[in-house]
Each structure stands twice: as C-alpha cells, then as structure tokens.
Amino acid sequence: MSEKKHYGYLWLAELKKLAKTLKKDHPDLNHSQRLELAAQQFAGVRHYHEAMALHKQYIDSLQERKGSSLVNCKYCDLNYYADLAEDLKWHEERHLKYEKAEKALGYKPEAREEREASKQVAYEGMYLQKENPKKQVEYALKLIRAHFDRSLEAAIDGDYWKSHPPFEAFAAMMDYGPSLIPPEAMQVIRNRYGCIEGPIPRGLSYWFPRNQA
Incomplete structure (x- = not known):
C-alpha cells in the first residue's frame, strides 16, 4: 500500500x-x-x-473542533482560533516547522495528551512490575521517550531541533533519581546507552543548546 x-x-x-x-x-x-x-x-x-x-x-x-472557533491541529498539536488571522498565521508557522522536522528526522514527537498518558502508564508499570526487572526497563524507557518527545517539541518550537540529541544520546543524558526510575532499571539503561553528564541536570528533562541553557 x-x-x-x-x-x-x-x-x-x-x-x-x-x-x-x-x-x-x-x-x-x-x-x-x-x-x-x-x-x-x-x-x-x-x-x-x-x-x-x-x-x-x-x-x-487534521483540525478538530474544540469550540465554536477553537480548534486543535492533530498534527502539530496546536490549539488556536480559526477565525483569528494571527492565530491562522501562528498555526501555519508551527505546522510548517513540524513538517520540516519530521521530513529531516523521520520522526515526530507525540502530542501532549499522548505523552501524559504514556508517562502515567510508565509510572504505574514500573510500580506494578517490581518483580520483573525486564518489564521495569521497558516502562522506564517509555518514560524517557515521553520526556524526549517533550524536549524535542520544545526544540522544534524554538528552532534548534537540528542540534537536539537523538533518543539514544538523550537517554544517556537523563539522570533520574530512584523515586522515578528504580536503580536496577536505571543501571540497565546506563549499560545500554552510556552516561553523558552535564547537558541535562538531575531534576530536569529538557535539552537546550549551550547558548540557551
């Protein structure tokens, strides 16, 4: 097809x-x-x-109505008013940014609603799978992916997505405490992706270029 x-x-x-x-x-x-x-x-x-x-x-x-004139773009995840010229221009600019990024990267970050759902599933999964280390790692990676998508979305909006690290490097940069990811699962992720200290301090989940950090 x-x-x-x-x-x-x-x-x-x-x-x-x-x-x-x-x-x-x-x-x-x-x-x-x-x-x-x-x-x-x-x-x-x-x-x-x-x-x-x-x-x-x-x-x-791609536009889903949320009110009389409020719509949500299912592609670039922007809520805007379709009867306002400045909002239409705002949507066109954001949508175009996403298309350019997806064409170059072959990937588009999940929308906020999907990311939040993924995070909830990840938190619950890691808690419920305490006796299954392999499953805990899967859920931990699901959480990192949601954070990666949120960071990449900010990079697209900020026009620095071309320098944003790929998922593998992003995972190596993330420094999670035991309250978010069990130490055993975090060690497996470290063994898989390595550890890159500095770009994303503990407690944060956005990557920024040095001149914007």
Missing part, C-alpha cells in the same frame, strides 16, 4: 518554490502562469486552484 500523500504547508512551499525556478526556463510567463505550470508538474493537477484545494482539504482534515 502506498504512503498517504501529505498536501501540507511544506508541500505547498515546494510547489511555490518550483514556480519561482520556472522563471529561468519560461521568462515569457507571469507568476500566475508559472504557478499553473508548477501545479501541473509538481502536483499532477490541471490548475493551481486544484492544488490549493488539495492543500486546504488536507489541512482541514
């Missing part, structure tokens, strides 16, 4: 970028005509307005 096409903001930006590059080969065409040609070549549609319709339909499919 082929992967579902994403007609997001990055897709639209790439279409518009192509239209600009077409000026060299088609100096006789105006900007609107180059957009039409780009839509045909890039999106395989007849007209630019058809490409815009695909884009709008895709973006709208």
